[in-house]
Amino acid sequence: MYFHLIAFLLLSIVFPVQLMAEELVVSSAYEGGSAEVIEIDQRKRAIKIRPAGDPQFGWPCWWYFQVTGVTPGEEISVTVDASELKQANGRKFSAIWALPNQAAFSTNQKEWQQTPPGIRNKETCQWKVKIEANKVWFAWGPPFVPTDAQELVKELSKKHAHATAFELCKTRAGRAVPALSVTQAKHEKDAQRMVIWVQARQHAWESGGSWVGRGFIEWAVSDDPQAVRLREKADIYFVPIMDIDNVATGNGGKSQVPHDHNRDWTKTSQWNSVKSAMQYLKEFDQAKRLVLFVDLHNPGANSKLPFFYVAPPELATKRGSQLQSAFIAACSREMKTPFRLSNSTPSTGPKYDKRWKAISSNWVRSETHEYVVGITLETCWNTPHSTTAGYMAVGKQLGRGIARYLENDPRKPHDFD
Ligand SMILES: [Zn+2]
Structure with a gap:
């Protein structure tokens, strides 16, 4: 009993809190979902995706995904990389369509809020939001499926x-x-x-x-x-x-x-x-x-x-x-x-x-x-x-x-x- 408590306290001192947080998991396997995960940095609590739409089925600007493993109160960083999007004919698709200044997020898929304005870097955009729940959905705009x-x-x-x-x-x-x-x-x-x-x-x-x-x-x-x-x-x-x-x-x-x-x-x-x-x-x-x-x-x-x-x-x-x-x-x-x-x-x-x-x-x-x-x-x-x-x-x-x-x-x- 004491051993566990001491071990926990020691671990807390040796490792940053983030390391002890649950793993962030991204999913888009549901109605309207679209995201290809490029990277999840568990330490920085940062997720990087690109929209996963097939250009044969239209402009690939829509993205929408779920994140689980969030520690309520922590800040999650979401980056959307729109630099490699293509039109159906194989030509480049302009990143501007996929990168709203403020993205949408929700902790229940019913009420949608806007993130603070993102930081644009060429053809990517990063939004940071403090999440007060253990899961959250992010999207290009408020979904309606x-x-x-x-x-x-x-x-x-x-x-x-x-x-x-x-x-x-x-x-x-x-x-x-x-x-x-x-x-x-x-x-x-x-x-x-x-x-x-x-x-x-x-x-x-x-x-x-x-x-x-x-x-x-x-x-x-x-x-x-x-x-x-x-x-x-x-x-x-x-x-x-x-x-x-x-x-x-x-x-x-x-x-x-x-x-x-x-x-x-x-x-x-x-x-x-x-x-x-x-x-x-x-x-x-x-x-x-x-x-x-x-x-x-x-x-x-x-x-x-x-x-x-x-x-x-x-x-x-x-x-x-x-x-x-x-x-x-x-x-x-x-x-x-x-x-x-x-x-x-x-x-x-x-x-x-x-x-x-x-x-x-x-x-x-x-x-x-x-x-x-x-x-x-x-x-x-x-x-x-x-x-x-x-x-x-x-x-x-x-x-x-x-x-x-x-x-x-x-x-x-x-x-x-
Ligand atoms: Zn239209």
């Missing part, structure tokens, strides 16, 4: 009589794509009701899009009088994750081979969730019910405010442009804090991408009625407010913007006609 999508639609349909979970389709790999429809029961047979469609994650790595979507849909089913008024006029369709397979496997999705979900909106589309979404949208449009389509994304690392990609001149009609401007104006009256909506409105025309016509918003613009606004919202990910709360605030404000815009039925002639 297929299980989160499933739970969100299930929970909302349980809680709200007017919300119904449904399966958009099964993916090629056989995974379910969860979705939610919101329809006021008394109007179920009303063939005139407007339809709005909001979707996220055609690009798997852009997890912020799903959080914006969650903020939107939780507001849309709420008791907020503006949301109630919106539901009296319009049915709402929401898809939290379009590219379920790449989100599940921790791949980036964007620019995957042969093309990603947001370059697949054609007569010969190959991704099931795109095919299914197109079918729904066509049907709603033929019934003259579809009025709005919003596609949620995260933009480049240097964007500091949310912005919309608008119709390129090739697809802009006078009335379409007027309605699009009215929609953006309604949103900018709502989007104030933590971000104001940027005045910048770039477009996705032929100069943007050679498959520009197969981008979802452009497909909507060219294949549906002139009064349908099809638009892409890009919410910045590389700012101190790019948190779950910040993203959800943008989503809620998007909802308020939509409600404001639909105060006048866009299918009817407006003052500006």
Whole structure:
């Protein structure tokens, strides 16, 4: 007994405390996980990884891993090495996409916080965080995986009589794509009701899009009088994750081979969730019910405010442009804090991408009625407010913007006609 105590005291003096700490173990073998361990320095409590996405399945900028063996209260150092990332064609992939100024971390995979700003060194970045638990998860940004999508639609349909979970389709790999429809029961047979469609994650790595979507849909089913008024006029369709397979496997999705979900909106589309979404949208449009389509994304690392990609001149009609401007104006009256909506409105025309016509918003613009606004919202990910709360605030404000815009039925002639 005494011997053990003495031995312990001696060991404590001879060896630094770190040596007696449990071994740090890194794992990414779970839904959405992605990390290749380069080095774990047990003495320095420092972990170095690189994102492990296969470029064939999209930009390898996403990373997400678990660390066990943490001594509560100790500081863990995480370094992400993005110097050797490749695109599908073998060319170098820019490190900037994989290295947020502040990464995300969580001790329960539910509440996500930002790390303090990292220290950039060429194409690596190091973040140091004091962890008050024995395990922790680190990620590029707050993760939102297929299980989160499933739970969100299930929970909302349980809680709200007017919300119904449904399966958009099964993916090629056989995974379910969860979705939610919101329809006021008394109007179920009303063939005139407007339809709005909001979707996220055609690009798997852009997890912020799903959080914006969650903020939107939780507001849309709420008791907020503006949301109630919106539901009296319009049915709402929401898809939290379009590219379920790449989100599940921790791949980036964007620019995957042969093309990603947001370059697949054609007569010969190959991704099931795109095919299914197109079918729904066509049907709603033929019934003259579809009025709005919003596609949620995260933009480049240097964007500091949310912005919309608008119709390129090739697809802009006078009335379409007027309605699009009215929609953006309604949103900018709502989007104030933590971000104001940027005045910048770039477009996705032929100069943007050679498959520009197969981008979802452009497909909507060219294949549906002139009064349908099809638009892409890009919410910045590389700012101190790019948190779950910040993203959800943008989503809620998007909802308020939509409600404001639909105060006048866009299918009817407006003052500006
Ligand atoms: Zn995107």
